[in-house]
Amino acid sequence: MSTEHQKYSTENQADAIRQYAATRDIDIVRTYADEGKSGLRIEGRDGLKLLIDDVASGRTDFQAILVYDVSRWGRFQDADESAYYEYICKRAGIAVHYCAEQFENDGSPIATVVKSVKRAMAGEYSRELSTKVFAGQCRLIEHGYRQGGQAGFGLRRVLIDQAGATKGELTRGEQKSIQTDRVVLRPGPEAELALVAEIYRTFVTADRTERQIADALNARGAVTDLGRPWSRGTVHQILINEKYIGNNVWNRMSFKLKKKRVHNEPSMWIRADGVFPAIIDRPLFDAAQSIIRARSFRLSDEEMLRALHALLQTQGMLSGLVIDEAEGLPSSSAYGSRFGSLLRAYSLVGYAPRRDYRYIEINRALRRLHPEVVETIVAGLDGVGATVLRQPDTDLIMINGEFAVSVVIARCRQLPTGGFRWRLRFDAGLQPDITVAVRMDAENRHPFDFYLLPRFDVGGGKLNLAEDNGLGLDAYRFETLDLLYDLAMPVRITEAA
Numbered sequence: 194m195s196t197e198h199q200k201y202s203t204e205n206q207a208d209a210i211r212q213y214a215a216t217r218d219i220d221i222v223r224t225y226a227d228e229g230k231s232g233l234r235i236e237g238r239d240g241l242k243l244l245i246d247d248v249a250s251g252r253t254d255f256q257a258i259l260v261y262d263v264s265r266w267g268r269f270q271d272a273d274e275s276a277y278y279e280y281i282c283k284r285a286g287i288a289v290h291y292c293a294e295q296f297e298n299d300g301s302p303i304a305t306v307v308k309s310v311k312r313a314m315a316g317e318y319s320r321e322l323s324t325k326v327f328a329g330q331c332r333l334i335e336h337g338y339r340q341g342g343q344a345g346f347g348l349r350r351v352l353i354d355q356a357g358a359t360k361g362e363l364t365r366g367e368q369k370s371i372q373t374d375r376v377v378l379r380p381g382p383e384a385e386l387a388l389v390a391e392i393y394r395t396f397v398t399a400d401r402t403e404r405q406i407a408d409a410l411n412a413r414g415a416v417t418d419l420g421r422p423w424s425r426g427t428v429h430q431i432l433i434n435e436k437y438i439g440n441n442v443w444n445r446m447s448f449k450l451k452k453k454r455v456h457n458e459p460s461m462w463i464r465a466d467g468v469f470p471a472i473i474d475r476p477l478f479d480a481a482q483s484i485i486r487a488r489s490f491r492l493s494d495e496e497m498l499r500a501l502h503a504l505l506q507t508q509g510m511l512s513g514l515v516i517d518e519a520e521g522l523p524s525s526s527a528y529g530s531r532f533g534s535l536l537r538a539y540s541l542v543g544y545a546p547r548r549d550y551r552y553i554e555i556n557r558a559l560r561r562l563h564p565e566v567v568e569t570i571v572a573g574l575d576g577v578g579a580t581v582l583r584q585p586d587t588d589l590i591m592i593n594g595e596f597a598v599s600v601v602i603a604r605c606r607q608l609p610t611g612g613f614r615w616r617l618r619f620d621a622g623l624q625p626d627i628t629v630a631v632r633m634d635a636e637n638r639h640p641f642d643f644y645l646l647p648r649f650d651v652g653g654g655k656l657n658l659a660e661d662n663g664l665g666l667d668a669y670r671f672e673t674l675d676l677l678y679d680l681a682m683p684v685r686i687t688e689a690a
Contacts, residue, residue, distance in 0.1 A: 213292035337468030599625035
């Protein structure tokens with residue numbers, strides 16, 4: 194099944210498969226399922242990947258595979274992909290039965306033709322559905338309804354029913370549950386509204402930069418809507434986002450049919466102006482945009498390149514982040530727009546970013562370290578009597594058949610200010626119950642400490658850690674992995690005579 198709205202889908206399929214097996218005296222010995230996963234790609238389909246791996250490696254105690262219908266391999270855009278997975282099973286001598294199809298999968302020409310047509314139809318169904326869903330989302334945007342994403346600082350997501358009556362405010366992570374309900378943006382608390390207005394006024398009338406504004410906010414203890422310190426980037430996002438003047442803008446980025454994420458041209462954006470209550474006056478917003486655009490427009494190509502070369506001499510390297518965090522320089526997007534791409538701008542100042550051998554060597558060392566850390570954790574789990582099953586292709590650790598653990602190692606980066614940062618990247622396809630995040634020391638040679646993160650804490654796919662983090666996150670920090678071993682220790686109950 195691909196969504197929570199299809200929560201009974203796998204149960205219905207299992208019932209049909211059991212009935213099929215019963216009429217043919219087949220014993221079901223194992224079930225592979227992918228619940229809540231899209232069938233457009235095999236990434237994230239742990240059930241299917243485990244099945245194929247078991248078959249390919251010979252770890253099978255069955256002679257046939259029962260599948261509900263042809264589309265259950267996946268609605269792949271390339272019909273040959275699902276045929277390939279079936280072929281792997283047949284090559285290993287394992288028959289494939291389609292329980293809900295009106296033909297026997299006996300290798301006959303008719304069965305081959307019908308399967309090919311159904312595979313193509315499965316892919317076409319996804320394409321047509323994607324087109325219909327996109328058109329529906331565009332219509333909702335034009336009517337002023339919010340599509341995905343958090344509200345942002347100073348705004349709140351509000352749930353309304355089909356008649357437009359307010360049903361309540363959605364907190365972070367909450368989603369609507371009734372299909373006819375809609376989400377709109379409304380102004381947040383007065384304190385946040387005042388701070389947003391202050392950011393705009395300070396930027397426009399006091400001639401302060403984003404960095405200066407962020408430093409001033411941090412000095413008095415103000416935090417973002419995520420409870421984090423302000424940075425130049427977070428202030429900049431508030432200054433450029435049209436939702437603060439009530440505009441609904443969507444489709445800046447596309448990720449259709451699980452393909453590569455792309456940034457769309459402004460002509461492809463879907464927008465509706467003035468559909469939300471504005472918390473910033475339009476003249477003040479336009480003034481801020483003029484100041485931002487003037488940073489690059491008032492400079493010639495030679496002046497921009499001289500400034501970039503001076504930054505290179507100071508920092509020793511260049512990146513989009515380094516450029517955006519530098520005061521007095523146009524943004525990285527301005528350089529990319531003026532010179533065709535950032536790489537073109539780099540070449541004009543004599544910089545080749547791919548020669549950062551130290552960064553490459555550190556990453557190679559961490560990749561070599563990952564199996565050792567996993568082995569150490571597995572050994573510790575074995576030591577407390579836990580039943581441990583390790584998936585060789587993903588290094589996902591299943592403990593006592595109850596919960597899954599993934600291990601992520603974060604490289605330590607030193608900032609120009611002398612502080613340290615760790616960026617965690619999570620494989621969204623694994624969906625472990627607990628992620629063990631290993632922070633490396635300053636030399637990236639040994640683990641510094643560990644974070645135990647439950648699934649709801651890692652839903653965004655990335656997490657940036659500083660030396661000191663929020664109270665809620667620091668509560669999961671540990672010097673050792675003893676807590677994980679305590680969680681994995683089997684509980685034995687002895688009944689008194």
